Amino acid sequence: MSPLKSRVTALAAAVVGAALTTTALAPAADASERPLPTRVVTAEGPVQGAVTGAVRTFQGIPYAAPPTGERRWKKPAAVRPWSATLDARAPRSACAQPTDQPISIAGGGSEDCLYLNVTTPAGRSARPRPVIVWIHGGSFAYGDGASYGAAKLAAARQGAVVVTVDYRLGVFGFLTAPGLRAPANLGLLDQQAALRWVARNAAAFGGDPGNVTLMGQSGGGYSVCAQLVSPGARGLFHKAIVQSAGCVGPDGSFTRAQAEDQGEAVVAAALGDGTEDVDSRLRALPTADLVEASASGHDGYRPVVDGEVVPEAPAEAIAAGRFARVPVLHGSTRDEMSGLAGMDELMTGRPLTAEGYAEKVTNQFGADAPAVLAEYPVERYPAPGAALSAVLTDSEWSTAALDTQRALARHTSVYAYEFAEASAPYFRGVPRPASFSLGTGHMTDLAYLFENELFEPLDGAQEELSDTAIGYWSRFASTGRMNGPGLPAWRRFTDDGRYVQRLASGDIGRTDFAAGHHYAFWKRLASS
Structure with a gap:
């Protein structure tokens, strides 16, 4: 990973909590039938597992x-x-x-x-x-x-x-x-x-x-x-x-x-x-x-x-x-770099200033900084930290995500998504910046798919999104497609159509990912 991607991962590491998240289980499709045994004979030898609720482990x-x-x-x-x-x-x-x-x-x-x-x-x-x-x-x-x-x-x-x-x-x-x-x-x-x-x-x-x-x-x-x-x-x-x-x-x-x-x-x-x-x-x-x-x-x-x-x-x-050339489900979070953008505020107790934002962009992009600052003027964002999050997310993650989806879709079936919660579960016991929302940052989408002690518990609306996301993921694993009973429609990504599904509580449907992440700007900058 690039140093910037690495640093946001490092931030995620630095804010890990230690209590077990409890997530309600959807009923097993065959729960009314006789349970399966917990002793299984593998090709290498027998193993003894356990039953907890609706699953064997x-x-x-x-x-x-x-x-x-x-x-x-x-x-x-x-x-x-x-x-x-x-x-x-x-x-x-x-x-x-x-x-x-x-x-x-x-x-x-x-x-x-x-x-x-x-x-x-x-x-x-x-x-x-x-x-x-x-x-x-x-x-x-x-x-x-x-x-x-x-x-x-x-x-x-x-x-x-x-x-x-x-x-x-x-x-x-x-x-x-x-x-x-x-x-x-x-x-x-x-x-x-x-x-x-x-x-x-x-x-x-x-x-x-x-x-x-x-x-x-x-x-x-x-x-x-x-x-x-x-x-x-x-x-x-x-x-x-x-x-x-x-x-x-x-x-x-x-x-x-x-x-x-x-x-x-x-x-x-x-x-x-x-x-x-x-x-x-x-x-x-x-x-x-x-x-x-x-x-x-x-x-x-x-x-x-x-x-x-x-x-x-x-x-x-x-x-x-x-x-x-197998079917691929590919995506990212809307705010991959929000954790890094909020790091200064968490460490110093003071929000990033407009001047500090311009300095960070200049340090990162050098001669291209004026173009970046013009494309992401600080006054369009709730706070300078939010502007920095957008710049780093779009340049480091979102452009590569869309490039990947386009390349894959030329040769195989692709479904694309963006986790876009306004406020996803964060790492347990860790304060958030006061000046802007972290949205859905790097790694926090996993709170919707797994039971993991790293994250805060889901609220009611987030539980519903979790059920929907898991429904999509399991549908894809079963059939290679996303659409199924009770799931909002999700079209394939094609290089010309570029359909990306937004996943957010109460707001699931198509999003203009390229426009939302300034894709054309970053491609022009890379080619100049």
């Missing part, structure tokens, strides 16, 4: 061998089968990660982390259910799958088997460094191993292995972009949902040279200036030492264009039509 199921000891920095290997029933009633460890930001998982995780979690409706179905595989975000360095409760998504009208995945992060999943004899993109290879697990085992949980939707947000969304162009993922998923990630944009990948520059700094921090025996010395270091030496924050790791896992930059491949 199975947590901490290994999908690949632990990448520890001699297997550090090696491709994921098959897990050893078991015969005794595996207790799958609690999640296992998250993947090792820095603990420098509140978005980090408590305790920092472990290298033994290749586990997944399955949530299904508790009732039986006459037909196999669609499968949704969730790839969490966190800039390829933070986060886990278990934090995203999927009860409401699984128990929606369509019903779904939802799989949330942990994959190697940061120094263990995306390090490319001179002297380290290791494949690139191990985190992406882990995701593919999880998809192969789904192909083997979806049916055991009532899912259809021939109807798999790969879904991710932010870093997880960029992962989906990479998997769309990765030969190793072909045939493993049949639809894609990409949230807050511009596949056709500047942030989706590193060249090998860029990755090695980042990796060289990690090696120097871990080993000093010596360049001999880098591979063996790195492999001998304890987990904690490698994490301490790793590039933390939000700019250190990306999928790497290695010619194999990622044969070319996703932005180039998708623009040229060289990707898996």
Whole structure:
């Protein structure tokens, strides 16, 4: 991600709360039928889950061998089968990660982390259910799958088997460094191993292995972009949902040279200036030492264009039509950068001034600043912070979103959306700026789709929007289309029609996304 995108993600990290959000469940489609068993026999061995309300959950199921000891920095290997029933009633460890930001998982995780979690409706179905595989975000360095409760998504009208995945992060999943004899993109290879697990085992949980939707947000969304162009993922998923990630944009990948520059700094921090025996010395270091030496924050790791896992930059491949042409649901939030725009006010206790706004725009856009300030005059906005939010959102996120939708739509079916709540649930226990509304910022759309302890609870109107959004998402996972009983009409996005659905409480329908985000202006500026 660009530094600006990274900083808004960092802000989200800095405001994470710690209490569990409770979300009402929609009734399972087959709740009146005999419940499904909580003991399931997978291809690798039996697992014991639990029933909670309308769903069954199975947590901490290994999908690949632990990448520890001699297997550090090696491709994921098959897990050893078991015969005794595996207790799958609690999640296992998250993947090792820095603990420098509140978005980090408590305790920092472990290298033994290749586990997944399955949530299904508790009732039986006459037909196999669609499968949704969730790839969490966190800039390829933070986060886990278990934090995203999927009860409401699984128990929606369509019903779904939802799989949330942990994959190697940061120094263990995306390090490319001179002297380290290791494949690139191990985190992406882990995701593919999880998809192969789904192909083997979806049916055991009532899912259809021939109807798999790969879904991710932010870093997880960029992962989906990479998997769309990765030969190793072909045939493993049949639809894609990409949230807050511009596949056709500047942030989706590193060249090998860029990755090695980042990796060289990690090696120097871990080993000093010596360049001999880098591979063996790195492999001998304890987990904690490698994490301490790793590039933390939000700019250190990306999928790497290695010619194999990622044969070319996703932005180039998708623009040229060289990707898996599956139906795609793609979108963003209206106010992706509002958190960053409000940061000064939260830190200083004083709202951004008009002069401060002009200074920030000048620092960011240089010689183009006068044009930007003319396009976004401060007097048109409720406060200078709101003007800055609009500038940063439109330049960093919205333009890439529309470029991505246009590129995809030339080759496959695309539905486009914008979460546009006037005031979405924010991070628990964190004050908001007083001078302007944060609207729907980066990551806060997830409060409508998952049960997640990060966010404030939904109010009544927001619960209704959540029900509608989950209805759309599950409909897409089931059929590849958005329209269904009880759902407001949603047309496909085409390069000429450019239909984008606005998702807001009491206000669902078409929005002029290009005009609302000054798309023509930013394209002219880029070409000048």
